[in-house]
Structure formats: C-alpha cells, structure tokens
Amino acid sequence: MPSSIASIQHDREERANAVDERAIRAYRLARVREELARRDYAAIVVTDPINIRYATGTRNMQVWTLHNAARYAFVPLEGPVVLFDFGNCEHLSADIETVDEVRPAVPWYYYDAASDAGAKARKWATQLADLVQLHGSGNRRVAFDLLNPLGAAAIQQHGIEVQEGEEVMQHARLIKSLDEIAAMREAVAACEEGLRRMQAALRPGITENKLWSILHQANIELGGEWLETRLLSSGPRTNPWYQECGERVIEDGDLVSFDTDLIGKHGYSVDMSRSWLTGDRRASDEQRRLYALAHEQIHRNIEVLKPGRTFDEIAQLAWMPPEQFQDQMIGSIAHGVGLCNEYPLIRNRLARSRGAGYPGVVRENMTLCVEAYVGERGGRHGIKLEQQVWVTASGAVPLTTYPFEEALL
Secondary structure, three states: OOOOHHHHHHHHHOOOOOOOHHHHHHHHHHHHHHHHHHHOOOEEEEOOHHHHHHHHOOOOOOOHHHHOOOOEEEEEOOOOOEEEEOOOOHHHHOOOOOOOEEEEOOOOOHHHHHHHHHHHHHHHHHHHHHHHHHHOOOOOEEEEOOOOHHHHHHHHOOOOEEEEOHHHHHHHOOOOOHHHHHHHHHHHHHHHHHHHHHHHHOOOOOEHHHHHHHHHHHHHHOOOOEEOOOOEEEHHHHOOOOOOOOOOEOOOOOEEEEEOOEEOHHHOEEOOEEEEEOOOOOOOHHHHHHHHHHHHHHHHHHHOOOOOOEHHHHHHHOOOOOHHHHOOOOOEEEEEEOOOEEEEEEEOHHHHHOOOOOOOEOOOOOEEEEEEEEOOOOOOOOEEEEEEEEEEOOEEEEOOOOOOOHHHO
C-alpha cells in the first residue's frame, strides 16, 4: 500500500506552495484504495476518462474516450496498477510512477468491434480476471465505474462479483489535498485571465459565439483542456437559463450571463458564473434588482457551508429569492467540483420538498460551487452567478476571485 493520506498531507505542509503533480497522484491513488478497503473490494476497473485521470494521473484523448471506451485501468487494493491504453500509446505513461504496467486495451465498444464485440468482451474479461486472480488475495469483489450488459455477462463468467464503482470514485474524489487546492488555484487564475479577455472584448456588435470563443482560446493557451458546455446568452436569451450561445449579436445595454464549466490547468474544473452589462448604457432598475438578489443568494449561502452540517440543515438555512423567482431558480444550493462537477449535489428546500436530494454531511476540504439564477418567468432578464469555494475548518472561502459587476450593484 502507498504511504497514508495523513502522511501525504503532512509532507505537503512541509513544502512550498508550488503544485506537486507527484504528490497529487499519490494522494489520489491512496484515496481510491481507501474507498476500496472500506467496502472490502479487491479492485476497481475504471473506464470513465475522468476516473482514469484521478486514479492514475494519466490522460489520453479525454473527450473522445468519454464516448469510446478505448482506455481503462485496473486498480487493485494491493498490487500493481495496470493501465490498458489505446494502441501505440504506451509512451504517454512512461513517466507516471502510479502506473506499474501499460498494456494495449481490448476495444469491444461497437464502433470498433461490431460483430466481434462478444468475443472481444470475453478477451477483455479474461485479462481482468487473471489480474484479480493474481492480486486479489482470493477476494472476487471488483467494482466497475462503467459496465454495459455485454461486459457484465463476460466478467461474471469468471466468478467476479460485480460491484458499483461510481460510488467508490465519487467518494474518493470528495476530499481534496492541499496540493489539489493549489492546482485548482492555478486553474482558476488561468480561467480568470480568460474572463478578463472576454470582458475587454465585450462591445455592442460582437456575437455570443465570438465572445465565448475567447474563453476557449485562453483556456487552451494557458494549459487548460476543454469546455463542457456552451452556456452563454445575452439580452432576452438570458431568460430562461440554459440557453447555449449562438449567432445573436449583442446589443448596447444587454446583459450577458455565462457559466464557465471548463476543464482547466492540471485537469481541474473551474465552474464559475458572472453576468455583465454591455456598452455604455446605464443599467436598468430591473437589471440591478435581479443582480442584487443573485449576489445576496450566493454570498449568504456560502456562509452556511460549515463542516459537520448536514445537507438537510444547509437546505433549511439557505437563502432563496422571493417566490416569483423560485419557479426558474436552480434546484441546488451547491455541488461538488474537482476534475469535473461531482458529488455531492446539495438541493435546496423547495427541490427537497418535491422528492429530490439525498442525505449527507459537508466535510472539511471539500470543494463546492455555490450558484444562483434569478429571472422571473416571462421576464426579459436573467442573472447567473456562481462561486467556487473551499470548505475549511472555519467555513467556506472562495477560490474564484473575479470581481462582480460594479455597474449592476
């Protein structure tokens, strides 16, 4: 087993604030193994590229492999981590100390295998079962984060007890190390440089698509990876929320609302939202009223995120906008964030009264995004604000620092 998580954290405190990728990889692998031990699982097989990245520290064609299962990794409770990578890609993990062996993947997704999918799935299963036999110490309980019926049938033929793997990975990813926080801060800094470039370019006559492309370009230039959504809208398209950017020309006096939703530097997500005023026209009373409500919502709800508070307690304490805005508001108070949006999703009391949500407790060193959308049904304007925060022993502190819109406050 690797060194304990507590010792990894202690070592981190002895070093300077520079991001230590090796320490991040060691901590994350230890977190996965801690969750395996808690559930008495021999191993986990991860296929989601986000989970492969978390457990092994490797990446390869991240977006493409989200929908083509061309990579997977075997992570045992004890023993060697084996990465099965896309053909001729072994060199990509040559310097990654958390990967003990690289083998070519057996691709049995339909696009690659077609009528041979069954035979290839059986080969895939045989290779994994052999690893369980070698390194499982007799334990046949193995978790899988993604597994379709063809693969499940093939692996069960070897006497493997298939277990839920998404829960393992979501709970492993829940608590961040200090190195991860440092990496997140670098990702945030790069994202906020992109926002400065966007805001400088925001003038009447620019299209939504062109404005949004500036964030893409900055993210890639500064070491980031991709954007997960296209959530930017202007003028009357800001209400209702969840409209993606298009060819609309932004006009003087328009609101522009957006959600970054990007995977940035070091592979960490930056999920923040702002609403800006375009041009030289003075903000209307309605625009300022909506902005004040959204601004109050996120700031007051950051204050209720204390370690030890249950999700139900947070839902009861959280601030919500007046009733006429509740029909269109976002149903969550906050959600987890790491390599992407992740567990938990903390629902507000209205959503919980309708059967949504689940129990849980806020813990120190979780990272969360606190968000608000304020726009009345049938109205012209909508404000979207979101802050990414780190839960410390004394409460939540913002990781995102981009200023709010003075013209709307």
